[in-house]
Amino acid sequence: MILLREQVYKESGPKRAAQFQKMVDQAGVKQLWSTKVIKILSNDHEVTGVIAQTEDGKLVQVNAKDGVIICGGGFLHNDQMIQRYYGIPKVYGYANAFVDGSGIKLAQEAGAQMGKNFTIAMNEGGGVNHKSATFMKTLWGDNSLFRIALLGGVIVNNHGLRFVDEAELSSGPCITASR
Numbered sequence: 001m002i003l004l005r006e007q008v009y010k011e012s013g014p015k016r017a018a019q020f021q022k023m024v025d026q027a028g029v030k031q032l033w034s035t036k037v038i039k040i041l042s043n044d045h046e047v048t049g050v051i052a053q054t055e056d057g058k059l060v061q062v063n064a065k066d067g068v069i070i071c072g073g074g075f076l077h078n079d080q081m082i083q084r085y086y087g088i089p090k091v092y093g094y095a096n097a098f099v100d101g102s103g104i105k106l107a108q109e110a111g112a113q114m115g116k117n118f119t120i121a122m123n124e125g126g127g128v129n130h131k132s133a134t135f136m137k138t139l140w141g142d143n144s145l146f147r148i149a150l151l152g153g154v155i156v157n158n159h160g161l162r163f164v165d166e167a168e169l170s171s172g173p174c175i176t177a178s179r
Contacts, residue, residue, distance in 0.1 A: 032054070038059075039051040050064070074104070075101030076095040077095065077101075078100045
């Protein structure tokens with residue numbers, strides 16, 4: 001992998017994902033796929049690990065050596081948080097269904113504070129009056145592809161070839177891009 005500047009890499013797509021996977025494997029990082037963190041553990045204001053629930057409902061404790069990284073993705077699919085922080089009734093965005101604020105809530109339970117400036121970066125979406133947008137209510141639950149930024153589109157690599165099932169990006173954690 002060629003490091004050009006801090007976090008910019010020359011490779012892209014599956015080649016980049018393979019390099020990241022190799023780095024994770026070489027570092028001996030334990031990976032738990034389809035597992036949801038339900039509690040951050042701390043001792044005297046220091047994060048020590050997490051309690052997580054596997055897909056089959058089993059609880060596991062993972063102890064952290066140097067902290068925990070939360071990749072929550074925001075709260076685009078949490079109407080209560082949208083109302084509280086943006087002051088608008090509804091945002092129709094195309095993030096995957098896991099962008100529900102749960103990562104932020106976990107961090108807050110561990111003592112993190114919420115910032116004061118919020119933005120939404122999206123394509124073909126935005127804040128609307130929920131009462132006047134009844135057509136979106138029927139579309140929203142019918143097709144998970146409507147939740148990704150490329151509405152009705154496909155994702156291709158730099159050779160024009162599909163490398164991922166776009167519907168999976170909306171219905172599960174975005175790990176399919178590393179296949």
